[in-house]
Amino acid sequence: MRKVKIHITLKEGVLDPQGKAVQNSLRSLEYDNVNEVRVGKYMEVMMEDTADIEKQIDRMCDQLLANPVIEDYSYTIEEVV
């Protein structure tokens, strides 16, 4: 069994209104040292190991989990006993 930790973030240059809203909220709570907030997604996928697990994860991200036009993804794979 593998635990795959996937990070999905907006590409640089893509506007992030959700992050901007969080940033404004933090500012209004007087966290004045906050300069920028970018919000992304984080997923933990438990899956059976296969020979081509990295290819499979790439396909899953491109097909469903991320929007490759505006998002980047990265992942790490951990062994779970």
Added chain:
Amino acid sequence: MRKVKIHITLKEGVLDPQGKAVQNSLRSLEYDNVNEVRVGKYMEVMMEDTADIEKQIDRMCDQLLANPVIEDYSYTIEEVV
């Protein structure tokens, strides 16, 4: 300047309908080896360094970014030049 990477995940035992939906979608795309999906949030916060930055981040998470009743958070702090 510091880049703070914050992970917000549902506590163990809390139902995750969004993760379940992603899991079902992956199954219907014939990724049959996927056993469980949990969806969380990931934020990157750029902020000026302060003496008590960890305390500040804890406060930010408790007050605004995470819901401490059902969510856990963790973070790492990186120096950015």
